Amino acid sequence: METVLHFAPYTGWVYPNETIIEWSVLIAVYPYLTGLVAGAFTVSSLYQVFGFERLRPVAHLALLTSLSFMIFVPTPLLLHLGHPERAFNSTITPHLTSAMAMFGFFASFYVALLILEGWFAYRPYIVEQAQKRSDLLGRVYRVMTLGSYDVSEHAMRIDRKWIFALAVIGIPAAHGLHGYVGFMYGSLKSREWWSSDLMPVIFLFSAIISGVSLLAVLYVASCKLRKLAVDLACLKGLAYTIWAFIMVALVLEGLEFANMVYKGREGIDMIMQYVTGPLLVPYFILQFAIGAITPFLWLSYMIWRGTTGKALVVGVTVCACLVLFSVFMMRWNVVIGGQEISKTGKGLLSYHLPFWGKEGALMAIVLTLAPLALLFGLTRLFPPWAEHATHAHG
Amino acid sequence: MKNDDQPSLSARRAFLAKLGGAATCAGAAVGAAALGVMPSVAAKTEPAADGASFPTKDYDWTKHQWGFGVDATKCIGCLRCVEACKAExxxxxxAHQFRTWVERYVHLEGGDQVHIDSQQDPxxxxxxxxxxxxxxxxxxxxxxxxxxFFVPKLCNHCTHPSCVQVCPTGATFRTEDGVVLVDETYCIGCRYxxxxxxxxxxxxxxxxxxxxxCTWCYHRITKGLQPACVEVCPVGARIFGDQKDKQSPISLFxxxxxxxVLKxxxxxxxxxxxxxxxxxxx
Known part of the structure; x- marks a missing residue:
């Protein structure tokens, strides 16, 4: 078979083997999806564990969103592997010193946790549908009851305890999963751009803002689709959450960059040449100025002025879209940016993103949007609107 | 008021003492577990296996510790090593993937910058x-x-290889005789x-x-031959041998x-x- 290689153009001095950029856009999509999972779960936890009542309308949407995205998290990795049929080698014989080896375990555990919490949350609805419907879907619901039709107050009290416990366990699980993704990059000493102790925390906070933003967008969209009024208190709660976490995310990223520049270790000249050249637009303009600082200032203004009504809905939705874009750019700038700076510290490469193909732009877009299609299907089966589901606290 | 505070204060103290005790126990348990795990996580690679005559009955990898030398003062940049490696x-x-390559470093008169290229340069x-x-x-x-001057480069077959540390399946490993290899039947192709x-x-x-x-031509060295790049080098810029043998070319080098060493x-x-x-x- 004729092999087609994409050689990256370069300037300066790069190691010969570096001229093929090995981690493609899919490896940027992977932490993006994982981040959305962790962020969405944060919203669910804020309500279920910490009792943020105003987030009640999105609590179950958050759970379903988390599950939908988590199911798709392994897909960019599988598409990227040279031998996807051997993917389970890392689970069957995990190499314990590898940051990547534990992924299968963490991911499986977390999917199981999400399914379990979802099952408890939707049990009364499943039971109701199982008893009401006599069609094929009714049979599906009957299977999903797992033979438990008890929805007495006593049973529901136990369910609520389970939901609470699972949500509590889910917090470290979701955030651990994503912090660990940051560790995968931060622990590599071969690249100055990645090798930072702050990387896991930066990934975590950007994950939270992306997941909360996604929920804000999904919530407003769902209200429009269902022709219902947006619960402004809920939306404001999401806006506060984005606002608080975006501040931390910005400070952390600023600190990381300042640290790198201030330490000025070998290769910093090339990094400076890179960030003020090819990375100027994607990093400073798109990721920071447009994607993070603009929504931060806009949200601050709305909170300060007590904006409400349509202006709040539009403002928060636009800000949330900007944050979602910013976080994707952050993933891109880390994953692709890291590889565009040569390990020699004396040269720069440039990644070409093909449109078609297994690792092209189209595939990246499809993989990012596919969880939304799954979410749409899941909301048909399990309506996440507050009245249908069980909540941890009454 | 003061007397009323006493019981709650002592109860609080007792609670804190219990909490402290629990934290100490938990800390000790975590610490002990961490001490057990840390050495293996800290990139200090364990040998893949122990055994008398392994991997074959004619070759015992416990009896060798291979090493490689590069005398950059001798290299003439003929690139026979690169071609021999590709063929072998x-x-x-x-022109973009190599197990070994040669770098050329040039300082021009009056310039303060070094010009570096390798054979893959357009x-x-x-x-x-x-x-x-x-x-x-x-x-x-x-x-x-x-x-x-020219500088030949190749895998450094590190004692603490980053590649082995990050491999999720163990498909890449360090042999007992000090060579880092890839099991191509087990590698999943993640490129970590x-x-x-x-x-x-x-x-x-x-x-x-x-x-x-680069495998240091493991299929050759385990039969007593030299790696292909060493074999073809016309000027002796590449030196290979057993570090356990004090009279071997590498030990003398x-x-x-x-x-x-690099980096x-x-x-x-x-x-x-x-x-x-x-x-x-x-």
Missing amino acids: NDVPRN VNIEASGSETTFRFANRYKDAKVYKA CVQACPYGARFFNEEKHVADK IRNNRVQ AEMGNAPNVYYVGIDKEVN
Whole structure:
């Protein structure tokens, strides 16, 4: 078979083997999806564990969103592997010193946790549908009851305890999963751009803002689709959450960059040449100025002025879209940016993103949007609107 | 008021004491577990297996500790090593993936910058007229060269290899005799090792869909032969041998020269020793 290689153009001095950029856009999509999972779960936890009542309308949407995205998290990795049929080698014989080896375990555990919490949350609805419907879907619901039709107050009290416990366990699980993704990059000493102790925390906070933003967008969209009024208190709660976490995310990223520049270790000249050249637009303009600082200032203004009504809905939705874009750019700038700076510290490469193909732009877009299609299907089966589901606290 | 406070204060103290005790126990347990796990996580690779005569009955890997030397003062940049390596090891015949390569460092008179290139540079490929045979273009013939030298590069077969540390399946491993290898029947092709190697020594083999790198011609050295690149070097710039044998070429090379390794600060402890390289080489 004729092999087609994409050689990256370069300037300066790069190691010969570096001229093929090995981690493609899919490896940027992977932490993006994982981040959305962790962020969405944060919203669910804020309500279920910490009792943020105003987030009640999105609590179950958050759970379903988390599950939908988590199911798709392994897909960019599988598409990227040279031998996807051997993917389970890392689970069957995990190499314990590898940051990547534990992924299968963490991911499986977390999917199981999400399914379990979802099952408890939707049990009364499943039971109701199982008893009401006599069609094929009714049979599906009957299977999903797992033979438990008890929805007495006593049973529901136990369910609520389970939901609470699972949500509590889910917090470290979701955030651990994503912090660990940051560790995968931060622990590599071969690249100055990645090798930072702050990387896991930066990934975590950007994950939270992306997941909360996604929920804000999904919530407003769902209200429009269902022709219902947006619960402004809920939306404001999401806006506060984005606002608080975006501040931390910005400070952390600023600190990381300042640290790198201030330490000025070998290769910093090339990094400076890179960030003020090819990375100027994607990093400073798109990721920071447009994607993070603009929504931060806009949200601050709305909170300060007590904006409400349509202006709040539009403002928060636009800000949330900007944050979602910013976080994707952050993933891109880390994953692709890291590889565009040569390990020699004396040269720069440039990644070409093909449109078609297994690792092209189209595939990246499809993989990012596919969880939304799954979410749409899941909301048909399990309506996440507050009245249908069980909540941890009454 | 004071008396009323006493019971709650002592109860609080007792609670804190219990909490402290619990925290100490938990801390001790975590600490003990961490102490057990840390050494293996900290990149100190365990040998793949112990055994008398292993991997074959004719070759016992416990009796050798291979090492490689590069005398950059001797290298003439003929690139026979690169071509021999490609032929011997079935390395993809393109100008972008190499198990070994040669770097050229040139300082021009009056300039404060070093010019570095390797055989894969488009100018050099144009000069060779082919992506399967290599030569350095005489691109500085009209310039006044102040100082110039060649540096052969290859996998450093580190004692603490980053690539082995990050491999999720254990498909890449370090042998008892000190060679870092890839099991191409087990590698999943995630390329984490390619990213982790500080030296750019690894690449992804698009034909086999696995990570690929220099093996020091393991199939040859275990039969008493030299690696192909060492065999063909016309000037003896590449030195190979058993570090356990104090009279071997590599032992004498290390003994008779002031040697250095690349990027020592990475902590990988490379086993390729260099003589005659300049401050720019990394």
